[in-house]
Amino acid sequence: xxxxxxxxxxxxxxxxxxxxxxxxxxxxxxxxxxxxxxxxxxxxxxxxxxxxxxxxxxxxxxxxxxxxxxxxxxxxxxxxxxxxxxxxxxxxxxxxxxxxxxxxxxxxxx
Amino acid sequence: xxxxxxxxxxxxxxxxxxxxxxxxxxxxxxxxxxxxxxxxxxxxxxxxxxxxxxxxxxxxxxxxxxxxxxxxxxxxxxxxxxxxxxxxxxxxxxxxxxxxxxxxxxxxxxxxxxxxxxxxxxxxxxxxxxxxxxxxxxxxxxxxxxxxxxxxxxxxxxxxxxxxxxxxxxxxxxxxxxxxxxxxxxxxxxxxxxxxxxxxxxxxxxxxxxxxxxxxxxxxxxxxxxxxxxxxxxxxxxxxxxxxxxxxxxxxxxxxxxxxxxxxxxxxxxxxxxxxxxxxxxxxxxxxxxxxxxxxxxxxxxxxxxxxxxxxxxxxxxxxxxxxxxxxxxxxxxxxxxxxxxxxxxxxxxxxxxxxxxxxxxxxxxxxxxxxxxxxxxxxxxxxxxxxxxxxxxxxxxxxxxxxxxxxxxxxxxxxxxxxxxxxxxxxxxxxxxxxxxxxxxxxxxxxxxxxxxxxxxxxxxxxxxxxxxxxxxxxxxxxxxxxxxxxxxxxxxxxxxxxxxxxxxxxxxxxxxxxxxxxxxxxxxxxxxxxxxxxxxxxxxxxxxxxxxxxxxxxxxxxxxxxxxxxxxxxxxxxxxxxxxxxxxxxxxxxxxxxxxxxxxxxxxxxxxxxxxxxxxxxxxxxxxxxxxxxxxxxxxxxxxxxxxxxxxxxxxxxxxxxxxxxxxxxxxxxxxxxxxxxxxxxxxxxxxxxxxxxxxxxxxxxxxxxxxxxxxxxxxxxxxxxxxxxxxxxxxxxxxxx
Numbered sequence: 004x005x006x007x008x009x010x011x012x013x014x015x016x017x018x019x020x021x022x023x024x025x026x027x028x029x030x031x032x033x034x035x036x037x038x039x040x041x042x043x044x045x046x047x048x049x050x051x052x053x054x055x056x057x058x059x060x061x062x063x064x065x066x067x068x069x070x071x072x073x074x075x076x077x078x079x080x081x082x083x084x085x086x087x088x089x090x091x092x093x094x095x096x097x098x099x100x101x102x103x104x105x106x107x108x109x110x111x112x113x
Numbered sequence: 114x115x116x117x118x119x120x121x122x123x124x125x126x127x128x129x130x131x132x133x134x135x136x137x138x139x140x141x142x143x144x145x146x147x148x149x150x151x152x153x154x155x156x157x158x159x160x161x162x163x164x165x166x167x168x169x170x171x172x173x174x175x176x177x178x179x180x181x182x183x184x185x186x187x188x189x190x191x192x193x194x195x196x197x198x199x200x201x202x203x204x205x206x207x208x209x210x211x212x213x214x215x216x217x218x219x220x221x222x223x224x225x226x227x228x229x230x231x232x233x234x235x236x237x238x239x240x241x242x243x244x245x246x247x248x249x250x251x252x253x254x255x256x257x258x259x260x261x262x263x264x265x266x267x268x269x270x271x272x273x274x275x276x277x278x279x280x281x282x283x284x285x286x287x288x289x290x291x292x293x294x295x296x297x298x299x300x301x302x303x304x305x306x307x308x309x310x311x312x313x314x315x316x317x318x319x320x321x322x323x324x325x326x327x328x329x330x331x332x333x334x335x336x337x338x339x340x341x342x343x344x345x346x347x348x349x350x351x352x353x354x355x356x357x358x359x360x361x362x363x364x365x366x367x368x369x370x371x372x373x374x375x376x377x378x379x380x381x382x383x384x385x386x387x388x389x390x391x392x393x394x395x396x397x398x399x400x401x402x403x404x405x406x407x408x409x410x411x412x413x414x415x416x417x418x419x420x421x422x423x424x425x426x427x428x429x430x431x432x433x434x435x436x437x438x439x440x441x442x443x444x445x446x447x448x449x450x451x452x453x454x455x456x457x458x459x460x461x462x463x464x465x466x467x468x469x470x471x472x473x474x475x476x477x478x479x480x481x482x483x484x485x486x487x488x489x490x491x492x493x494x495x496x497x498x499x500x501x502x503x504x505x506x507x508x509x510x511x512x513x514x515x516x517x518x519x520x521x522x523x524x525x526x527x528x529x530x531x532x533x534x535x536x537x538x539x540x541x542x543x544x545x546x547x548x549x550x551x552x553x554x555x556x557x558x559x560x561x562x563x564x565x566x567x568x569x570x571x572x573x574x575x576x577x578x579x580x581x582x583x584x585x586x587x588x589x590x591x592x593x594x595x596x597x598x599x600x601x602x603x604x605x606x607x608x609x610x611x612x613x614x615x616x617x618x619x620x621x622x623x624x625x626x627x628x629x630x631x632x633x634x635x636x637x638x639x640x641x642x643x644x645x646x647x648x649x650x651x652x653x654x655x656x657x658x659x660x661x662x663x664x665x666x667x668x669x670x671x672x673x674x675x676x677x678x679x680x681x682x683x684x685x686x687x688x689x690x691x692x693x694x695x696x697x698x699x700x701x702x703x704x705x706x707x708x709x710x711x712x713x714x715x716x717x718x719x720x721x722x723x724x725x726x727x728x729x730x731x732x733x734x735x736x737x738x739x740x741x742x743x744x745x746x747x748x749x750x751x752x753x754x755x756x757x758x759x760x761x762x763x764x765x766x767x768x769x770x771x772x773x774x775x776x777x778x779x780x781x782x783x784x785x786x787x788x789x790x791x792x793x794x795x796x797x798x799x800x801x802x803x804x805x806x807x808x809x810x811x812x813x814x815x816x817x818x819x820x821x822x823x824x825x826x827x828x829x830x831x832x833x834x835x836x837x838x839x840x841x842x843x844x845x846x847x848x849x850x851x852x853x
Contacts, residue, residue: 030825038822105821112819 014055021048035093035103046082050075121257122238124211125308128300131207135200140290143196189285200290204297205276212269219262231703233258250378256310259700264307264452267536268445272300274680275440281676282551299325306449311379312369322446327355330433347432354426361416368409385459392463407461407468418450418505420479428498435547443501443543444536451508451532455525466517473513477620480506484630489763492562493546496638504535511603518610524702527603534595534691538587541684545581548677556668564641569663571643572655574672578643580685585639587688589632589726595692601722632729640737652738
């Protein structure tokens with residue numbers, strides 16, 4: 004294996020692994036903060052994939068444009084905003100109910 | 114050149130104008146000018162009429178002398194408001210103008226042949242439902258020809274006289290203005306039938322007269338049934354009339370649809386004149402279907418003209434005010450069936466003789482049946498009602514026999530001739546009967562229609578008696594009054610047709626017998642009501658001074674106001690002279706041969722007919738003026754055979770009871786089964802679908818856990834499943850599964 008010369012597949016595998024870790028965290032954790040962290044990992048996994056595709060794209064006309072990178076920057080921006088809103092909500096919920104366990108936050112059920 | 118006949122649309126729309134003016138104008142004025150309480154407050158009889166709670170008829174009369182409040186349950190008004198009076202004036206004035214104009218149109222075309230061609234004139238007043246080609250047959254179109262003019266003068270004249278008469282008759286009735294608006298609506302509807310140029314318009318008019326008839330029969334809406342007199346509630350009678358007419362109309366509309374299906378047109382002219390849309394071409398080689406269509410169209414006439422088997426509604430329709438009985442249920446609307454057959458006569462001719470034979474036989478059976486029933490009725494108006502049914506039967510005999518025997522030479526002439534004369538003398542009979550009822554109402558404060566409570570009335574109301582007598586002679590067929598000419602033409606025609614079609618001898622015999630029965634029951638009614646045993650002129654008049662009183666009721670009746678008597682006198686003149694229009698046959702059809710009075714008088718069979726009528730009159734005279742009503746009754750009750758026959762005709766051969774039984778046990782039985790089917794099966798399907806969906810929903814809602822992670826399982830699981838599907842599809846698309 005030539006780790007000094009990584010190919011597209013390396014990055015895609017890294018992205019997929021990170022996505023799965025993040026997904027596991029988002030699905031399995033009870034703590035709302037931990038779920039938020041899982042989501043952040045998933046977002047960054049997607050970012051890696053996008054940048055990798057952009058970097059390794061051999062179709063000339065598109066490789067000159069930084070489409071994937073710009074996508075990634077947008078996602079980072081939106082993720083920051085999302086994290087801010089989500090944290091604010093979590094704090095608000097904690098103040099009301101003294102817990103951030105999503106198992107107990109089920110007011111919206113049937 | 115715009116002929117003057119183009120302007121007959123004015124006559125058509127005039128009653129509609131008076132209807133609109135009365136209902137939105139003068140009736141509002143009438144309602145606004147008196148407090149609502151005045152309608153419910155029976156000031157005329159001096160007590161509170163709001164007696165729905167303490168409904169006690171017999172208690173009245175203590176404080177008010179003989180003014181027993183028993184007449185009917187409808188509110189009475191003490192005096193008519195100006196708005197109510199003006200409503201009547203509006204209706205009468207507009208109808209007077211229409212009547213004069215229509216008489217001018219008729220006389221102009223009679224005395225100036227050629228001024229109106231036989232084909233008639235299409236009025237410029239017409240419209241279509243749209244300009245698209247497939248909508249072209251659906252148009253409202255009016256047409257005036259000789260047949261229409263003949264009917265037109267009948268309708269406008271009777272309508273005018275009845276409206277004048279109603280001023281006196283309806284004087285104390287609440288809803289006076291409404292009554293006149295209904296009369297105008299009826300006249301408009303009837304004129305739509307008269308002027309109709311196609312089946313679409315005639316059917317609309319047909320339904321509109323049905324509506325007006327319904328509204329007017331049930332005019333006294335609060336009046337109760339009188340079971341002891343075998344009289345139904347007016348509201349019920351109105352519903353019965355409406356429903357029975359609808360039964361006939363089902364046949365009518367199916368017949369129209371068959372014609373339209375084959376020819377693609379509704380127009381009478383296009384159907385009868387030679388051309389690709391004519392019934393002769395469209396039904397070439399398929400005359401059975403055409404016969405079926407024409408018999409179905411005749412079903413409409415059976416319903417409207419109260420022929421067997423749909424005759425039951427007309428006697429019950431007598432529960433309406435008497436002017437209504439005269440206008441609608443004697444002179445005009447019930448004759449619309451005859452007019453419709455006359456109007457579609459060429460189509461019947463094209464269908465062959467079968468349909469005409471059906472018409473002739475239905476007419477004959479109805480004529481004899483109604484005459485037999487009329488023999489024993491004791492209700493003054495019901496005798497006339499059955500007489501109307503019987504005379505309408507004559508008209509259909511005239512149409513059917515003429516059509517089956519020799520349509521070219523007679524055309525619709527005999528039927529229309531009898532329609533024309535009958536309209537006047539039957540309206541007269543009804544208005545005279547109404548005059549009696551009205552006058553007795555004023556004398557007794559009760560609604561007396563039973564002849565056994567009358568007797569010797571000629572002394573009290575001579576004008577009514579004389580005019581009634583004239584009408585009775587006319588309907589009996591005594592020369593030289595109008596009924597003689599029209600009725601003997603029909604009877605003679607049946608005899609003549611018998612030479613070609615032997616079965617018509619039976620029709621001849623039955624119609625001749627009916628003529629005798631007619632004379633009997635009309636004079637029975639006259640003598641029992643106006644004369645009696647021991648009266649003057651051998652029992653034909655009321656009792657002389659010093660003789661025992663013949664009047665069997667209470668109080669002293671008087672002749673009515675001029676509004677009542679003047680129409681009677683005018684109609685009596687019309688009843689005498691209407692038969693002298695011998696040119697009617699050739700006026701209606703260019704090929705027809707006119708009635709010849711000389712031939713009529715020289716034919717011995719004519720005198721046989723008159724003889725039968727005289728025997729009928731003589732028999733009535735013997736029974737009711739010589740022997741006396743009570744003794745006749747005793748003899749009939751004492752003899753088992755006579756008693757049985759009496760019961761049979763008194764109960765209308767139990768046909769009404771049969772229909773009642775059929776309705777109650779068969780039709781309502783079917784209705785209950787259908788209702789049960791609807792409630793269980795149809796509703797079951799609908800409710801089942803609803804319950805299934807509700808059940809599914811209440812099961813599935815448990816998926817909504819409120820836990821965000823379970824949603825995420827669903828979401829990502831779905832994405833994963835989709836990804837697998839896409840992968841498999843892509844692999845298949847690339848040519849089979851090839852794992853690296």
